Amino acid sequence: MKEELDVLEQTVSSDYKYGFVTDIDTDVVPKGLNEDVIRIISEKKNEPEWMLNWRLKAYAHWLKMEEPEWANVHYPPINFQDVIYYAAPKKKKQLGSLDEVDPELLKTFDKLGISLSEQKRLSGVAVDVVMDSVSVATSFKKQLSEIGVIFCSMSEAIQNHPDLVKKYLGSVVPMTDNYFAALNSAVFTDGSFCFIPKGVRCPMELSTYFRINTLGSGQFERTLIIAEDEAYVSYLEGCTAPMRDENQLHAAVVELVAHNKSEIKYSTVQNWYPGDENGKGGIYNFVTKRGICQGNDSKISWTQVETGSAITWKYPSVILKGDNSIGEFYSVALTNHMQQADTGTKMIHIGKNTKSRIVSKGISAGKSQNSYRGLVRAGKNAINARNYSQCDSLLLGDKCGAHTFPYIESKNKTAIIEHEATTSKIGEDQLFYCRQRGIDAETAVALIVTGFAKEVMNQLPMEFAVEAQKLLAISLEGSVG
Amino acid sequence: MDTININYLEDKFRKLQSSTSDDILNNIRKEGFKAFNKNGIPSARNEEWRFTSVGNLFKKEYDLSADNLKITASDIDAIRLPGSGNADELVFVNGRFIPELSVIRSNEKECIIMPLEDAVKSEYQDLVNEHLGKSSLFIKDGIHALNTSFIYGGVFIHLNKNQVLEHPVYLYHLSDTRINHTLAQPRSLVYVDQSAKLQLIESFTTVGSMDSFTNGVMEIVVNTNAIVEYYKIQNDVVNASQVTTTHVRQIGKSYAHGVTISLNGGLIRNNMNIVMEAEGNEAHLYGLYLLKGNTHVDNHTLVDNTKPNCFSNEFYKGILDDNASGVFSGKIFVRPDAQKTNAYQSNKNILLSDNATINTKPQLEIFADDVKCSHGCTIGQLDEEALFYLRTRGISKEHAQSMLLGAFAEDIVMQIKNEPLRNYVEKLIFDRLSVN
Numbered sequence: 001m002k003e004e005l006d007v008l009e010q011t012v013s014s015d016y017k018y019g020f021v022t023d024i025d026t027d028v029v030p031k032g033l034n035e036d037v038i039r040i041i042s043e044k045k046n047e048p049e050w051m052l053n054w055r056l057k058a059y060a061h062w063l064k065m066e067e068p069e070w071a072n073v074h075y076p077p078i079n080f081q082d083v084i085y086y087a088a089p090k091k092k093k094q095l096g097s098l099d100e101v102d103p104e105l106l107k108t109f110d111k112l113g114i115s116l117s118e119q120k121r122l123s124g125v126a127v128d129v130v131m132d133s134v135s136v137a138t139s140f141k142k143q144l145s146e147i148g149v150i151f152c153s154m155s156e157a158i159q160n161h162p163d164l165v166k167k168y169l170g171s172v173v174p175m176t177d178n179y180f181a182a183l184n185s186a187v188f189t190d191g192s193f194c195f196i197p198k199g200v201r202c203p204m205e206l207s208t209y210f211r212i213n214t215l216g217s218g219q220f221e222r223t224l225i226i227a228e229d230e231a232y233v234s235y236l237e238g239c240t241a242p243m244r245d246e247n248q249l250h251a252a253v254v255e256l257v258a259h260n261k262s263e264i265k266y267s268t269v270q271n272w273y274p275g276d277e278n279g280k281g282g283i284y285n286f287v288t289k290r291g292i293c294q295g296n297d298s299k300i301s302w303t304q305v306e307t308g309s310a311i312t313w314k315y316p317s318v319i320l321k322g323d324n325s326i327g328e329f330y331s332v333a334l335t336n337h338m339q340q341a342d343t344g345t346k347m348i349h350i351g352k353n354t355k356s357r358i359v360s361k362g363i364s365a366g367k368s369q370n371s372y373r374g375l376v377r378a379g380k381n382a383i384n385a386r387n388y389s390q391c392d393s394l395l396l397g398d399k400c401g402a403h404t405f406p407y408i409e410s411k412n413k414t415a416i417i418e419h420e421a422t423t424s425k426i427g428e429d430q431l432f433y434c435r436q437r438g439i440d441a442e443t444a445v446a447l448i449v450t451g452f453a454k455e456v457m458n459q460l461p462m463e464f465a466v467e468a469q470k471l472l473a474i475s476l477e478g479s480v481g
Numbered sequence: 482m483d484t485i486n487i488n489y490l491e492d493k494f495r496k497l498q499s500s501t502s503d504d505i506l507n508n509i510r511k512e513g514f515k516a517f518n519k520n521g522i523p524s525a526r527n528e529e530w531r532f533t534s535v536g537n538l539f540k541k542e543y544d545l546s547a548d549n550l551k552i553t554a555s556d557i558d559a560i561r562l563p564g565s566g567n568a569d570e571l572v573f574v575n576g577r578f579i580p581e582l583s584v585i586r587s588n589e590k591e592c593i594i595m596p597l598e599d600a601v602k603s604e605y606q607d608l609v610n611e612h613l614g615k616s617s618l619f620i621k622d623g624i625h626a627l628n629t630s631f632i633y634g635g636v637f638i639h640l641n642k643n644q645v646l647e648h649p650v651y652l653y654h655l656s657d658t659r660i661n662h663t664l665a666q667p668r669s670l671v672y673v674d675q676s677a678k679l680q681l682i683e684s685f686t687t688v689g690s691m692d693s694f695t696n697g698v699m700e701i702v703v704n705t706n707a708i709v710e711y712y713k714i715q716n717d718v719v720n721a722s723q724v725t726t727t728h729v730r731q732i733g734k735s736y737a738h739g740v741t742i743s744l745n746g747g748l749i750r751n752n753m754n755i756v757m758e759a760e761g762n763e764a765h766l767y768g769l770y771l772l773k774g775n776t777h778v779d780n781h782t783l784v785d786n787t788k789p790n791c792f793s794n795e796f797y798k799g800i801l802d803d804n805a806s807g808v809f810s811g812k813i814f815v816r817p818d819a820q821k822t823n824a825y826q827s828n829k830n831i832l833l834s835d836n837a838t839i840n841t842k843p844q845l846e847i848f849a850d851d852v853k854c855s856h857g858c859t860i861g862q863l864d865e866e867a868l869f870y871l872r873t874r875g876i877s878k879e880h881a882q883s884m885l886l887g888a889f890a891e892d893i894v895m896q897i898k899n900e901p902l903r904n905y906v907e908k909l910i911f912d913r914l915s916v917n
Contacts, residue, residue, distance in 0.1 A: 418861075
């Protein structure tokens with residue numbers, strides 16, 4: 001028992017590895033939020049008028065809203081006037097290829113382990129990198145455009161594909177959806193835009209890296225992915241931030257639209273700076289992610305590995321509108337130190353024969369609080385809707401908490417919904433079994449945690465699975481060796 | 482009237498306060514009314530009341546009095562439950578305990594039963610003072626506070642040390658709505674002393690065609706080595722609604738067993754709380770809601786584990802037909818000190834019609850690490866294979882269905898340990914499900 005506690009003690013003392021700051025010239029808009037700031041952002045991005053109006057409308061609505069308090073997280077009130085809403089690496093000229101990217105920036109991504117050039121060469125993953133507020137590099141754009149796939153930053157999309165943006169922006173997450181979505185709609189600075197035309201199976205994984213670099217800045221990116229009929233895309237997203245003593249705000253919106261027989265697979269490895277062991281600093285991660293299975297036989301799958309952020313407030317959801325559509329949610333959320341996570345999913349069954357599956361694994365250590373909050377709703381017309389949910393929590397240490405808040409609502413007699421949840425600490429018999437075979441306590445804990453999370457890890461694309469394993473290992477450092 | 486009308490209650494509250502001079506109860510009522518004014522009638526924005534809208538119940542004016550009663554002994558005969566022949570039978574009319582209509586067969590050595598007003602002046606004064614109103618710490622809504630503000634005509638039951646009561650204690654709640662809509666607010670405090678055993682059975686009946694609303698609170702305190710069984714049978718008419726709270730505190734290592742059977746009524750909300758205040762407690766909660774018409778049943782359970790080595794098991798089942806709606810919200814709290822807690826929770830539902838609705842919310846909030854907790858819930862239909870099996874044996878579809886539903890319900894009914902009562906409930910369910 002003593003040894004076990006030591007292992008947990010060490011777990012608690014592990015550090016954040018991505019806490020460096022990159023010294024890059026940035027172009028920032030002064031702190032604060034008002035109509036003028038929004039106008040400046042819009043102007044800097046050279047946006048058309050309809051976009052500015054959309055932002056202003058969202059801002060006007062945001063002013064009327066109240067910050068939500070229902071989540072099982074606690075933090076001092078956020079001063080929205082104390083946030084930098086726009087910070088961009090200074091552009092000397094339009095970037096044409098990767099070679100023209102600021103070398104400091106490339107170094108940053110090298111440190112993150114996602115060397116753009118290397119990744120471009122080796123793995124054939126197209127990467128869009130968003131630093132602070134703007135997208136700085138998108139690789140493989142040319143190859144993709146040959147088969148009709150549009151993969152670019154949101155700012156470019158607004159310039160080059162305004163009709164698509166106009167049609168789909170806010171169609172899944174309306175600007176009035178919630179407090180942070182409204183804020184994002186008003187001030188979003190960049191993000192990725194992805195359009196897969198009819199019948200195209202995107203030949204490579206698309207990927208975006210987000211990084212908050214500038215002190216005191218918030219990141220508000222907006223991602224929009226559209227898969228037309230019979231299209232397929234797998235999209236990866238990763239995030240990190242430097243170590244800072246004050247809290248930084250990240251309020252993103254992700255919208256997915258899947259048409260007939262299309263499939264979108266969205267994977268996230270979220271590793272924003274979680275704050276130090278006393279809970280000082282760290283990112284507030286308030287994200288709205290939602291996909292709609294618009295067409296029949298479509299599929300949306302969310303996979304997330306959440307190890308970072310001081311506070312996570314995130315519920316990737318699927319609206320199963322098309323008949324026979326499928327929604328999936330796989331999640332590992334690991335909280336340590338003083339982290340707080342309130343995360344889960346919503347599966348809204350509207351169409352006939354819709355299916356959803358939820359697998360959520362929560363691991364809490366240190367003094368952290370980890371909550372699963374989910375909704376499964378079968379509407380009146382969701383004939384033969386089927387859901388299976390499983391959420392398991394693992395407790396490491398006696399000062400952390402694990403909470404489960406599922407909501408299950410059925411208005412249809414043919415719907416079958418199952419929900420299962422367990423909470424326990426690492427089984428003493430499991431530990432004993434490992435120890436018996438000469439495995440030391442640290443390795444045994446790591447082994448059991450990895451096994452616990454495996455069902456979700458298996459869903460990640462190769463490139464990410466490796467990184468995610470590494471992240472879990474870092475977060476549990478001391479016990480993994 | 483389509484707005485919430487609660488202003489008249491203040492007047493009634495003042496009248497009640499000035500008519501009694503007892504300090505203990507007056508103070509509790511005063512605090513209650515303060516909380517009622519502060520919290521008001523819960524709306525759908527109140528998380529605990531999200532799926533149960535009680536606003537409509539407060540749009541009419543109720544008669545709170547129990548005067549000019551026309552309840553006779555024959556009315557009581559009509560509501561007697563089986564097995565009451567040798568039991569203590571406590572009759573409440575419009576929320577007031579009526580000793581004249583009640584039959585108390587226990588002797589004083591076994592069990593003390595007296596009006597709350599008498600109890601606060603008796604040797605039990607300190608006990609009442611200590612334990613009455615503790616449920617307010619857990620349920621902070623206006624409806625519970627309303628009951629507290631009108632504590633009058635309640636009952637105090639004290640089961641003496643080492644007394645194993647062979648017969649059950651029945652609480653019959655009668656609402657007389659032949660003249661007015663009535664609001665009955667029964668209140669009881671039950672103290673089960675060391676190594677004693679008690680069986681409580683509550684039932685609710687409305688006489689008359691106007692609406693009845695019962696807002697009841699029962700607080701049960703269970704001392705070391707004591708056993709308490711609690712059964713609630715809800716089979717009232719559709720114009721009868723109720724919000725009733727059963728708040729069980731296990732202050733010593735003890736055993737609690739509760740079964741709630743909801744068959745008929747208007748809007749029904751059951752708050753069932755178990756607070757584990759000592760090490761080694763054990764509690765079992767069961768519930769069955771078999772609903773049709775427009776009946777709405779909301780079962781809210783709370784198991785609060787504050788001390789180590791406690792065990793709790795919850796099992797609620799529902800069958801919903803027509804426009805019926807059901808809610809299950811279960812909360813398990815495991816406090817930081819409550820290591821080695823084992824807590825289980827399960828909720829299973831069958832929807833029989835396209836207009837029936839179920840909302841279920843099994844929750845775990847865990848702050849200790851050495852625990853085993855689980856919850857599960859299912860919503861679905863009858864097992865096709867089981868149906869097919871019965872059909873191949875020449876049983877009609879309707880019969881096969883009713884057999885399977887009966888078996889589904891039996892899981893809960895068999896938890897009623899009082900045999901006459903169990904047979905009675907089985908018969909009610911059989912009649913309800915059987916096809917001619």
